[in-house]
Amino acid sequence: MNQAIIIGGGLHGLSTALHLARLPGWRVRVLERRHVGRHSSGINAGGVRRLGRDLREVGLSMVAAEMWAGMAKLVGDDGGFRPTGQVKLAESEADLAALERRHDAMRARGWTHEELIDEAETRRLLPGVAGHIKGALVVRDDGSANPMRTVMAFRRAVLEAGAEIIEGVSVTGIGPGLTVETDQGPMQADRVANCAGAWASGLAAAIGEPIPTYAKASMMIVTERLPRFCEPTVGSQSRALSFKQTDEGTVLIGGGHQGSNDLATETASVDFTNLAHAARIAAEIFPRMRGAKIIRSWTGIEARTPDQVPVLGESRALPGLFHSFGYSGHGFQLSPAAGAAMAELMARGATNLPIDGLSPHRFAT
Amino acid sequence: MKADVLVLGAGPAGISAALEARAQGLSVLLLDENSGPGGQVHRGAKASAAGPGAEQAHAGAALAARLATSGVDCRFGAVLWAIEPGPTAFFSEAGMARKAEAGQIILAPGTIERAVPIPGWTLPGVMGVGAAQILLKSAGLLPEGRVWLAGQGPLLWLYAAQALARGGAIAGIIDMSTHQPRAFAHLPLALLAPGYLARGLSWMRMVRARVPVIRTRRFSAQGDGRLEKLVIGNQTHAADILLLHDGVVPNTQVTRAIQGFSHRFRAGAWEPEADEYGRSNIAGILVAGDGGGVFGAEAAALSGRIAALQAAHALGRFGAEQRNALAGPLMMQRARQRAPRRFLDALFPPLPPPSDDVMLCRCEEVSAGRVRQAVGLGCQGTNQLKAFTRAGMGPCQGRVCGPLLHAAVAQARGAAPEDVAPLRTRFPTKPLTLGELAALAE
Numbered sequence: 082m083n084q085a086i087i088i089g090g091g092l093h094g095l096s097t098a099l100h101l102a103r104l105p106g107w108r109v110r111v112l113e114r115r116h117v118g119r120h121s122s123g124i125n126a127g128g129v130r131r132l133g134r135d136l137r138e139v140g141l142s143m144v145a146a147e148m149w150a151g152m153a154k155l156v157g158d159d160g161g162f163r164p165t166g167q168v169k170l171a172e173s174e175a176d177l178a179a180l181e182r183r184h185d186a187m188r189a190r191g192w193t194h195e196e197l198i199d200e201a202e203t204r205r206l207l208p209g210v211a212g213h214i215k216g217a218l219v220v221r222d223d224g225s226a227n228p229m230r231t232v233m234a235f236r237r238a239v240l241e242a243g244a245e246i247i248e249g250v251s252v253t254g255i256g257p258g259l260t261v262e263t264d265q266g267p268m269q270a271d272r273v274a275n276c277a278g279a280w281a282s283g284l285a286a287a288i289g290e291p292i293p294t295y296a297k298a299s300m301m302i303v304t305e306r307l308p309r310f311c312e313p314t315v316g317s318q319s320r321a322l323s324f325k326q327t328d329e330g331t332v333l334i335g336g337g338h339q340g341s342n343d344l345a346t347e348t349a350s351v352d353f354t355n356l357a358h359a360a361r362i363a364a365e366i367f368p369r370m371r372g373a374k375i376i377r378s379w380t381g382i383e384a385r386t387p388d389q390v391p392v393l394g395e396s397r398a399l400p401g402l403f404h405s406f407g408y409s410g411h412g413f414q415l416s417p418a419a420g421a422a423m424a425e426l427m428a429r430g431a432t433n434l435p436i437d438g439l440s441p442h443r444f445a446t
Numbered sequence: 447m448k449a450d451v452l453v454l455g456a457g458p459a460g461i462s463a464a465l466e467a468r469a470q471g472l473s474v475l476l477l478d479e480n481s482g483p484g485g486q487v488h489r490g491a492k493a494s495a496a497g498p499g500a501e502q503a504h505a506g507a508a509l510a511a512r513l514a515t516s517g518v519d520c521r522f523g524a525v526l527w528a529i530e531p532g533p534t535a536f537f538s539e540a541g542m543a544r545k546a547e548a549g550q551i552i553l554a555p556g557t558i559e560r561a562v563p564i565p566g567w568t569l570p571g572v573m574g575v576g577a578a579q580i581l582l583k584s585a586g587l588l589p590e591g592r593v594w595l596a597g598q599g600p601l602l603w604l605y606a607a608q609a610l611a612r613g614g615a616i617a618g619i620i621d622m623s624t625h626q627p628r629a630f631a632h633l634p635l636a637l638l639a640p641g642y643l644a645r646g647l648s649w650m651r652m653v654r655a656r657v658p659v660i661r662t663r664r665f666s667a668q669g670d671g672r673l674e675k676l677v678i679g680n681q682t683h684a685a686d687i688l689l690l691h692d693g694v695v696p697n698t699q700v701t702r703a704i705q706g707f708s709h710r711f712r713a714g715a716w717e718p719e720a721d722e723y724g725r726s727n728i729a730g731i732l733v734a735g736d737g738g739g740v741f742g743a744e745a746a747a748l749s750g751r752i753a754a755l756q757a758a759h760a761l762g763r764f765g766a767e768q769r770n771a772l773a774g775p776l777m778m779q780r781a782r783q784r785a786p787r788r789f790l791d792a793l794f795p796p797l798p799p800p801s802d803d804v805m806l807c808r809c810e811e812v813s814a815g816r817v818r819q820a821v822g823l824g825c826q827g828t829n830q831l832k833a834f835t836r837a838g839m840g841p842c843q844g845r846v847c848g849p850l851l852h853a854a855v856a857q858a859r860g861a862a863p864e865d866v867a868p869l870r871t872r873f874p875t876k877p878l879t880l881g882e883l884a885a886l887a888e
């Protein structure tokens with residue numbers, strides 16, 4: 082049996098473990114310092130979005146979209162995925178022009194999933210949207226899922242595939258010969274995956290492979306349950322917003338407004354003066370939201386790369402080690418496809434999945 | 447808005463802290479979500495009070511009178527919903543969100559009544575003794591119809607005595623306590639403050655003389671859409687109101703939302719970890735009163751004053767020596783007032799988690815059985831339980847179910863309660879509208 086160790090029990094670690102454990106001849110162990118889905122995997126906004134992706138990510142995102150459509154077959158549960166659409170609003174004529182340019186750039190590359198819609202169609206999709214909205218870019222079969230439910234489904238599937246998930250074990254370093262050092266002693270492997278999220282670049286730096294990332298702590302708000310009024314997930318071209326009504330009727334509001342974080346203590350805190358901007362944008366786009374009660378807010382820690390696109394690929398400093406991190410606030414949708422790419426790289430040394438723009442070495446000078 | 451000291455909660459600890467801080471020349475902002483001072487124990491306290499609990503009412507009325515002329519900036523109807531490092535407090539008042547920077551924050555949020563999940567506890571007509579006591583103190587209201595009490599602890603008997611003294615009728619009491627012989631090891635210490643126990647015993651005697659008391663833990667509340675009857679073994683008793691009680695626990699809704707705030711498990715509940723001056727491990731945040739560990743109103747008032755002296759010291763009013771000289775005598779008095787508590791805690795350990803079919807989280811409708819099932823699937827703690835079941839994620843943010851979920855997870859894991867982390871809360875810890883928050887960005 083080949084031995085694989087996956088560092089990090091977030092969605093990317095679990096997805097990598099799942100795909101690898103389903104290949105013949107692999108014994109897979111997932112090492113998680115706290116519990117699975119502890120940081121951004123379990124608490125993100127749940128957007129399943131191709132809309133507006135960086136061109137280097139579009140290919141992998143397209144593969145992931147097909148996997149989301151068949152999620153129940155992949156992990157035994159659909160993770161709450163609903164293809165209710167993603168909408169990026171134009172709040173001004175300048176916004177509309179920018180969305181048109183994006184639309185044309187995508188068409189020029191042969192991508193046709195993003196569709197430009199006029200004001201009337203936007204209002205049909207979003208009754209109750211504010212008067213200043215001019216139009217939107219949409220992907221009608223994008224949608225959203227429930228992050229916690231998705232994490233739990235992957236967790237179950239990983240266990241059913243015969244992999245082990247060891248919670249409460251902290252990886253302190255990766256030594257020569259692919260020895261994973263932990264607070265409970267060393268573990269040996271033939272392949273190691275570094276899926277340690279905001280802590281992954283620290284592990285890479287310790288083996289002499291600097292991959293620059295910054296910790297980020299995007300904040301979220303959830304409101305009380307409201308009567309159903311909004312099906313798609315809504316963003317804005319020029320302002321930071323992610324707005325979605327869940328199956329339960331609660332409304333999730335985010336968009337990348339930053340709280341504070343501390344990697345050493347693994348904590349992140351909401352900054353209400355910043356979060357007030359998310360509330361303001363949401364209330365300006367959906368005026369009916371002004372009176373909605375906020376039930377709680379939260380934030381989680383994850384890694385952002387300098388160009389906001391993840392790194393996925395083999396280490397040069399330590400062959401046999403593979404990095405997958407730096408998803409920069411939009412890794413949830415990519416997770417099924419990124420895990421498949423990782424498993425192929427780890428088992429066969431190559432993949433046909435489109436990851437060319439995601440090399441971990443693109444920042445090296 | 448700025449103040450040297452911000453005090454949350456105008457109960458005995460909060461008022462005493464505010465008064466002491468003023469006496470030391472500090473500017474003080476006192477927030478309380480109720481319409482007037484007193485907190486739970488001194489709610490509506492009048493100097494003219496008579497009957498069971500009158501001594502406490504007199505103390506409360508005296509504190510309120512001093513507060514009125516103290517120069518403390520009192521904001522009643524003010525709801526604190528977040529604290530950030532600084533420390534900075536966010537609160538809402540008359541629909542407006544406000545931000546206050548404080549040199550020191552003294553949290554005196556008091557207690558929350560522990561829920562009692564018996565079969566049928568979620569039926570309309572079933573409520574906490576604490577809620578009934580609020581109605582009695584604030585509006586002089588007694589429940590009508592066939593009123594039953596069930597549970598354990600001193601407050602149950604105090605409420606019964608107060609209700610009877612005001613002409614109320616109680617159909618029966620179900621005493622859920624069990625004999626705890628080990629408690630009596632703590633009795634000698636308890637006798638340092640004999641008034642405490644003597645008062646409790648006199649309430650109990652008075653109630654037992656007039657109300658039938660049944661000692662059992664096996665009963666259920668039943669009814670079609672609302673409480674109609676209590677079923678105890680093969681006996682059925684008609685009932686309109688059932689008041690439940692299993693003691694009170696420190697209100698840690700705010701402290702659990704502060705990242706990195708340390709808590710400790712003591713006397714069957716989580717409490718904020720604080721030193722003898724009330725200092726927490728978070729810079730500028732102190733804890734006073736029963737919200738830092740339940741020891742009763744007299745000890746709470748003393749701990750409020752001690753925390754205020756520490757705050758004055760931290761703000762440079764005086765050195766450690768003077769703080770110690772001022773706080774020393776208060777600490778000795780406090781130790782005496784705290785003495786009976788260990789006996790009471792040992793006498794009334796929290797009731798064990800209920801059978802599988804009983805609801806623990808009302809907001810998300812999660813039963814004890816589903817919690818045990820989640821533990822069987824590998825769920826190790828209350829925070830993971832959210833992912834497995836959504837328990838604790840409803841509008842109450844675990845205010846009601848938190849201690850129940852914690853006890854059920856610990857029991858199912860066979861783990862010591864202190865080894866199972868408490869449910870994290872998230873700001874805003876009190877409901878806030880999106881519009882109120884948005885106004886902070888305008």
